[in-house]
Amino acid sequence: MCNFNKTLLxxxxxxxxxxxxxxxxxxxxxxxxxxxxxxxxxxxxxxxLHHQDAIEVPYEQLAQxxxxxxxxxxxxxxxxxxxxxxxxxxxxxxxxMLMAVNYMHYLPGARLIKNAGSSTRNxxxxxxxxxxxxxxxx
Amino acid sequence: xxxxxxxxxxCKQKExxxxxxxxxxxxxxxxxxxxxxxxxxxxxxxxMQEVFIRVFRAIDSFDESRPFWPWLKRIAVNSCxxxxxxxxxxxxxxxxxDMDKPDLINVIASHHSxxxxxxxxxxxxxxxxxxxxxPEPYRMVxxxxxxxxxxxxxxxxxxxxxxxTVKSTLCRARNILRKQCQALGLMEV
Ligand SMILES: [Zn+2]
Numbered sequence: 052m053c054n055f056n057k058t059l060l061x062x063x064x065x066x067x068x069x070x071x072x073x074x075x076x077x078x079x080x081x082x083x084x085x086x087x088x089x090x091x092x093x094x095x096x097x098x099x100l101h102h103q104d105a106i107e108v109p110y111e112q113l114a115q116x117x118x119x120x121x122x123x124x125x126x127x128x129x130x131x132x133x134x135x136x137x138x139x140x141x142x143x144x145x146x147x148m149l150m151a152v153n154y155m156h157y158l159p160g161a162r163l164i165k166n167a168g169s170s171t172r173n174x175x176x177x178x179x180x181x182x183x184x185x186x187x188x189x
Numbered sequence: 190x191x192x193x194x195x196x197x198x199x200c201k202q203k204e205x206x207x208x209x210x211x212x213x214x215x216x217x218x219x220x221x222x223x224x225x226x227x228x229x230x231x232x233x234x235x236x237m238q239e240v241f242i243r244v245f246r247a248i249d250s251f252d253e254s255r256p257f258w259p260w261l262k263r264i265a266v267n268s269c270x271x272x273x274x275x276x277x278x279x280x281x282x283x284x285x286x287d288m289d290k291p292d293l294i295n296v297i298a299s300h301h302s303x304x305x306x307x308x309x310x311x312x313x314x315x316x317x318x319x320x321x322x323x324p325e326p327y328r329m330v331x332x333x334x335x336x337x338x339x340x341x342x343x344x345x346x347x348x349x350x351x352x353x354t355v356k357s358t359l360c361r362a363r364n365i366l367r368k369q370c371q372a373l374g375l376m377e378v
């Protein structure tokens with residue numbers, strides 16, 4: 052049983068060995084029938100894996116699939132864009148209404164009305180002393 | 190054969206025709222990748238649709254200073270890996286098995302009735318079925334190595350795996366296939 056690192060055989064057929072490693076491996080192969088056998092098996096398998104049945108490409112079907120998929124994607128995308136445009140319009144309208152409401156506070160007379168309101172409240176709200184009602188004491 | 194930046198920019202604007210220009214020259218290669226991996230037409234078409242949708246969503250994040258094909262191929266590889274195979278599929282149960290367990294080879298081998306094999310003796314088909322029986326990431330490593338002729342380093346970067354893992358994965362996958370072929374008497378040198 053050879054305890055040579057068998058991973059090197061795989062790297063060898065994949066062309067991933069450094070030149071020095073190739074030399075070491077080839078030297079070992081000269082004297083080891085076990086590794087030679089395994090390498091030959093790997094080479095057969097490697098050839099089979101490289102030469103699997105040709106893949107038939109369904110060009111027409113692929114083109115159809117592409118067209119319908121991107122039709123859907125684009126439609127969905129542009130529809131969602133429209134919705135978000137509507138949302139944008141709604142946002143602008145809301146903010147202009149809010150600005151209009153704020154403007155109300157700066158209307159001329161607004162302060163007057165406000166002050167008048169508070170002075171009325173002050174007057175009515177103030178509890179009158181009975182002495183004030185009957186006049187000063189003489 | 191890399192696509193013009195102009196077309197990609199049009200795709201970023203979600204211009205419908207630009208996607209036809211962008212994908213039509215790549216879909217053949219994409220399909221080959223999907224089919225090599227799944228060995229099934231229906232599944233490959235499912236994955237292709239997923240690839241198209243992902244491209245549509247991800248194109249915004251595509252870095253125009255980089256080549257397009259590797260980016261696209263990565264999307265295809267991920268779509269393949271995420272694709273849930275049909276539950277009824279003969280080999281689904283195998284995914285739960287740990288590859289280090291020695292009985293796996295026997296399980297895979299038992300999928301082929303010896304009688305049938307003696308009649309057919311179709312090495313290509315046996316290998317094809319054996320690959321399908323391999324769990325991840327063995328199958329994708331085989332696809333990238335043999336369909337795309339990628340180096341260990343490239344496979345590692347595509348699958349986000351350490352180089353050593355790619356090396357040992359490919360090594361183990363081939364050993365499983367080799368031992369199976371050997372068991373069926375297809376390895377007489
Ligand atoms: Zn040896």
